[in-house]
Amino acid sequence: MKKIKTxxxxxxxxxxxxxxxxxxxxxxxxxxxxxxxxxxxRRKAARIGGKK
Amino acid sequence: xxxxxxxxxxxxxxxxxxxxxKYEGAEVVLQDVTKNNDTVLTGILIRTDESNxxxxxxxESFFEQFENGKSFEDIMADIAxxxxxxxxxxxxxxxxxxxxxKVKDKVICKLINAEMNTSYLADKPHTMVEDxxxxxxxxxxxxxxxxxxxxxxNSLMKKYDITTEQLHEIAMNNLANSQIEFRTMRDVLVEMLxxxxxxxxxxxxxxxxxxxxxxxxxxxxxxxxxNGATAILDSKTMENIAxxxxxxxxxxxxxxxxxxxxxxxPDMDRNALxxxxxxxxxxxxxxxxxLSDHVYMYDSKEKELVLADKxxxxxxxxxxxxxxxxxxxxxxxxxxxxxxxxxxxxxxxKAEAAxxxxxxxxxxxxxxxxxxx
Numbered sequence: 001m002k003k004i005k006t007x008x009x010x011x012x013x014x015x016x017x018x019x020x021x022x023x024x025x026x027x028x029x030x031x032x033x034x035x036x037x038x039x040x041x042r043r044k045a046a047r048i049g050g051k052k
Numbered sequence: 053x054x055x056x057x058x059x060x061x062x063x064x065x066x067x068x069x070x071x072x073x074k075y076e077g078a079e080v081v082l083q084d085v086t087k088n089n090d091t092v093l094t095g096i097l098i099r100t101d102e103s104n105x106x107x108x109x110x111x112e113s114f115f116e117q118f119e120n121g122k123s124f125e126d127i128m129a130d131i132a133x134x135x136x137x138x139x140x141x142x143x144x145x146x147x148x149x150x151x152x153x154k155v156k157d158k159v160i161c162k163l164i165n166a167e168m169n170t171s172y173l174a175d176k177p178h179t180m181v182e183d184x185x186x187x188x189x190x191x192x193x194x195x196x197x198x199x200x201x202x203x204x205x206n207s208l209m210k211k212y213d214i215t216t217e218q219l220h221e222i223a224m225n226n227l228a229n230s231q232i233e234f235r236t237m238r239d240v241l242v243e244m245l246x247x248x249x250x251x252x253x254x255x256x257x258x259x260x261x262x263x264x265x266x267x268x269x270x271x272x273x274x275x276x277x278x279n280g281a282t283a284i285l286d287s288k289t290m291e292n293i294a295x296x297x298x299x300x301x302x303x304x305x306x307x308x309x310x311x312x313x314x315x316x317x318p319d320m321d322r323n324a325l326x327x328x329x330x331x332x333x334x335x336x337x338x339x340x341x342x343l344s345d346h347v348y349m350y351d352s353k354e355k356e357l358v359l360a361d362k363x364x365x366x367x368x369x370x371x372x373x374x375x376x377x378x379x380x381x382x383x384x385x386x387x388x389x390x391x392x393x394x395x396x397x398x399x400x401x402k403a404e405a406a407x408x409x410x411x412x413x414x415x416x417x418x419x420x421x422x423x424x425x
Contacts, residue, residue, distance in 0.1 A: 020332055022241070031319060
């Protein structure tokens with residue numbers, strides 16, 4: 001039987017995926033919101049502390 | 053119901069019945085191929101004497117359709133159709149892969165996770181960048197199914213007779229001359245979700261990051277958006293980003309195809325970011341396309357990409373050494389003061405006072421008036 005040399009060639013398509021991008025946007029937004037909320041509550045606590 | 057092994061055997065035994073006559077003498081082989089992250093896929097190779105190259109048709113997705121109720125006959129017809137459509141009539145010129153001179157300009161790199169690819173890396177030259185491995189391939193251009201690449205293996209390296217360092221240098225030069233894209237996440241998403249554009253008051257814009265003067269998320273990839281995470285290996289690109297973002301920045305390994313860049317702000321908590329990367333990987337990224345569960349940072353001072361926890365250590369060490377330096381300066385000044393005699397210090401003070409007296413501006417009394425409103 002004739003010996004056939006077959007190079008290993010991968011074929012792949014463009015894989016940019018909106019799902020993971022949207023998940024990161026959601027994650028970063030919620031992280032920023034959490035930080036804002038924490039900063040605000042710390043400020044409030046400092047104001048209350050200052051009044052005493 | 054057949055299991056996967058029975059399914060693949062049945063496909064191999066009967067596929068010729070569904071193919072045109074010219075495939076009658078073809079050799080049919082089932083072969084397991086290790087893909088990224090050591091994912092093993094089973095492919096069917098149907099080789100004729102006409103060409104030395106044949107497509108490997110992976111059977112996992114066909115089996116999934118079979119499990120979902122599609123008939124075996126319909127699936128066989130689809131596999132046969134796929135094989136005929138991807139027929140390559142001519143012989144492939146193997147020197148396009150084996151001859152270094154022909155290959156040099158086509159050497160590209162791929163960035164993958166080292167720990168998740170121990171089997172894949174076993175027969176391939178690679179260079180480590182933290183816990184990631186840079187592997188190398190030959191870009192063979194586009195065909196109907198997508199972009200064709202052939203991995204560079206240890207046996208090819210023997211033919212090339214070069215070291216991994218030399219191969220890395222070739223790949224980095226080609227990367228520096230290739231197209232790299234650094235765009236805001238908002239622009240990338242608008243292009244993907246609303247190719248015709250979106251007005252600012254469109255209710256669907258809630259899913260986009262806000263339009264800001266200083267955007268907080270960027271996507272870094274290559275021109276083809278395929279294996280584009282390698283863009284973080286291009287030193288000039290990373291230096292330019294550091295300049296644009298004002299110093300060190302965060303790199304999230306969103307997939308082997310791209311990374312997400314975040315400017316360094318006080319909001320950024322490494323542990324929270326790492327948890328987010330792990331969650332997105334587990335829920336939204338195909339196992340074959342996962343790059344890493346860790347967060348990275350670009351150290352603009354050292355011009356180097358490092359794991360974020362290592363960067364935290366570096367920052368602490370730098371701050372500590374700054375503190376020590378200041379302390380040293382203070383104690384040096386103190387000791388130099390102590391070493392002078394009282395007489396010397398008094399005469400120095402006198403000289404200083406005389407100098408101040410000479411340089412003092414005489415301000416008229418009127419000018420010294422303060423206006424009270």
